[in-house]
Amino acid sequence: MSKNFKDKVREQFSHSAESYVQSPGFAQGDDLKEAARLLQPTQDDILLDVACGGGHTALFFAPMVRSVVASDLAMQMLKRAQEFISEEGGVENVTFREADAEDLPFPAGAFTLLTCRIAPHHFPDVPRALAEFHRVLRRGGRMAIIDTLLPEDPEIAEFMQTYEQMRDPTHVRSYTKQEWSQMVEAADFILHDIEVVSKTHDFQEWAQRTGMNRDGVQKLNKLFIEASDKIQDFFQVETFAGEVESFTDKKILIYASRPAKKPHVQATKQQES
Template sequence: MAKDFKTRVREQFSRTAEGYIRGKGFAGGADLEAALELMKPTQDDTLLDIACGGGHTALFFAPHVRSVVASDLTMQMLKKAQEYLSEEGGVDNVTFREADAEDLPFPAGSFTALTCRIAPHHFTDVPRALREFHRVLRRHVGRMVIIDTLLPEDPEIAEFYQTFEQMRDPTHVRAYTEQEWITMVEEALFKVEKTLIFPKTHDFQEWARRAGLDAAGVKKLNQFFIDAPAKMHDYFQIETFAGEVEAYTDRKILIYATRIDKK
């Protein structure tokens, strides 16, 4: 099941890689600035960026560390990310590696820092991935920042969110609440040092088409938003004009955690 699903993930992101490279929302943001402030990287750090997508997080951190390994499940995405970093220029300490977040091809203790941004909702087994993150981080100094979409606490709103994400992108597995994240991270032998929540406003058309939806799919998703109860419109701040959704806002969670050494 997981193997078949990951094949679909590779196929999906091979088709849509260019959209993620050019997506305006990935290149910067308050979440990255907060991650930098919390992690306090130095030139002694070796950083692993998990599920690097377009390479934006790797590029952001590269000037602040000795080296970055940008890893992703999808080879086509890695190729596009490498092209993007070459175009942007200014860094020469990023290497690229095909890797499954749940089965990382790196020796124990290979890295002092780790990032994983807007990706875990695609993972089939987040606790297993977190155990791998713990394994590849170095004792005493290992620390990580995870950023992903926050699942609303309200069950109705959470169900609405899960439904529209899977309508848009069949490789979406699920998002998690803040408490679910804290529990999973702590069970993987990390100490949660800080959690932060950021609002994120999405241009609806760009967001929908980036995942590869055709015109009929975008129309169906648009109508799903339009027909949603007022409660959903309020929570997601859905902006419409003449029957078309222009934007909506969700929330991202940042978890900063340090590695607890096994006894």
């Protein structure tokens, strides 16, 4: 997509930076603990957190590694993340860098770990971003990506795409488990594990986080209320007095690594007798 789209992304997340920092949905979650279990970070690791948002993932991993670089496309979001981590205290090994996930300003092999949490659905070109992730990871480096999972059912997938774009016009699309598998392997990663976890959202906090006005929230509420029974059952929509209180979607956790350098084997010729 065009440069204008990325300018819209910068504008959107600059305006909503504070909401993302304060969001309880980003501050905690079993997905972070599971990502740490899979990545097995050590004090020798240098981690890049791509599209760091409010800084929650960077803060979570910082005590486990040597250093963290938190990067984001939106400078205002990056500044707020820096303030948040400074306010929380306890870590001094996080630096911040403005960066486009599809054109990372880091040398090849600069990191041993990479995380990217609840962000790829905003990327215009996910395969290009994955190619960049592969480039900046050292051989043998590990990667954990967490994002919203697109349902396999076309009707439910279309509903998700509709509500995501109503809520946030910078949403490009989510991907199915099969699509993620294909993209990760096409980028020459070794795909070790894919896990799916459920995430329940407080509807009002979720809707307002992106800066939606009252009219926009009401339209989004109406979309959920009038959805088919199949859709409401899938998203476990909870309502009271005509208002959506919560719904549950699914997040995908992808654990992969860049292949380690193969040992050099000296070829020898066998002489014929």
